[in-house]
Amino acid sequence: KPAFVVGSKSYTAVAINAAAKAGEWIKSRVGIYKQLDTKTSPQDLVTEVDKGAEVMIRKLIQTHFPDHDFLGEESVEPGAEASAKAVAGYADSEYLWIVDPIDGTTNFVHGNPYFCVSIALAVKGELMLGVIYDPMHDEMFVAEKGKGAYVHGNPMAVSKEAALSDSLMAVGYNPDRNFALPLNMKGITALATQTRSLRTMGSAALQLAYVAAGRLTGYYEVGLNAWDIAAGVLLVTESGGKVTDTQGGAFSLQTRHLAATNGLIHQELLQSLEASGATGL
Ligand code: IPD
Ligand code: CA
Ligand code: CA
Ligand code: CA
Numbered sequence: 377k378p379a380f381v382v383g384s385k386s387y388t389a390v391a392i393n394a395a396a397k398a399g400e401w402i403k404s405r406v407g408i409y410k411q412l413d414t415k416t417s418p419q420d421l422v423t424e425v426d427k428g429a430e431v432m433i434r435k436l437i438q439t440h441f442p443d444h445d446f447l448g449e450e451s452v453e454p455g456a457e458a459s460a461k462a463v464a465g466y467a468d469s470e471y472l473w474i475v476d477p478i479d480g481t482t483n484f485v486h487g488n489p490y491f492c493v494s495i496a497l498a499v500k501g502e503l504m505l506g507v508i509y510d511p512m513h514d515e516m517f518v519a520e521k522g523k524g525a526y527v528h529g530n531p532m533a534v535s536k537e538a539a540l541s542d543s544l545m546a547v548g549y550n551p552d553r554n555f556a557l558p559l560n561m562k563g564i565t566a567l568a569t570q571t572r573s574l575r576t577m578g579s580a581a582l583q584l585a586y587v588a589a590g591r592l593t594g595y596y597e598v599g600l601n602a603w604d605i606a607a608g609v610l611l612v613t614e615s616g617g618k619v620t621d622t623q624g625g626a627f628s629l630q631t632r633h634l635a636a637t638n639g640l641i642h643q644e645l646l647q648s649l650e651a652s653g654a655t656g657l
Contacts, residue, residue: 556599584608
């Protein structure tokens with residue numbers, strides 16, 4: 377049992393409980409999921425476990441907060457602007473939960489143990505709570521606005537590398553091969569020789585959690601959606617890091633091209649992305 381299952385009714389407790397319960401179930405389905413479908417392309421995968429986990433999380437949240445709005449990846453029409461459009465539709469929302477039931481579905485499908493549940497709460501458009509649960513490593517990452525970020529109760533801090541050349545950077549291969557992948561490949565090609573090394577774990581949310589925990593210096597990807605990054609963005613900023621779009625613009629829930637770092641290498645990363653034509657902006 378994850379150590380973090382608690383019973384109180386605070387937003388954080390409800391989110392942690394939902395992430396832990398969904399995560400445990402997802403873990404139990406590794407290798408035995410039944411239905412593999414594709415969404416926008418043959419590389420864009422979804423299983424019945426993605427959909428079931430989202431239903432489970434929605435129920436666990438709405439039992440406590442029936443009036444709150446809920447945006448989950450598997451409840452909207454897929455497409456490049458899916459989350460930006462949905463977020464725009466929730467512009468007047470007071471409490472908006474933003475949920476990715478499985479971030480890293482491709483890993484889940486292949487039995488590669490890097491995927492997570494991502495749950496964020498935005499209050500009047502501002503991120504107030506972020507919870508990411510990695511069930512295979514039983515790691516619960518939690519951030520509350522202004523209160524810091526924790527992994528299993530231990531405070532997190534971003535890493536201290538001050539130059540791109542000393543950095544361990546994460547990048548992503550986006551399933552959108554028309555727009556996002558060519559841009560990400562430009563960034564990857566440039567960063568491959570400018571950094572200490574590159575990683576791609578296949579989960580945007582988990583890579584942000586690792587930046588927050590100081591295990592990665594930074595992370596860059598074009599073509600993300602709010603459910604991939606909302607929780608992770610708060611984890612990074614509450615751990616002392618910096619998050620902007622790929623041109624240094626302020627993060628909003630409609631941001632799709634993301635740069636997240638320990639802060640110290642942020643400018644250098646943005647310069648590299650600009651120089652290689654990899655910003656997507
Ligand atoms: C994907 C993962 C992946 C990223 C893709 C996302 P999903 O989310 O975060 O790392 O490269 O852009 O779509 O589909 O596994 O929830
Ligand atoms: Ca997906
Ligand atoms: Ca995702
Ligand atoms: Ca997902």
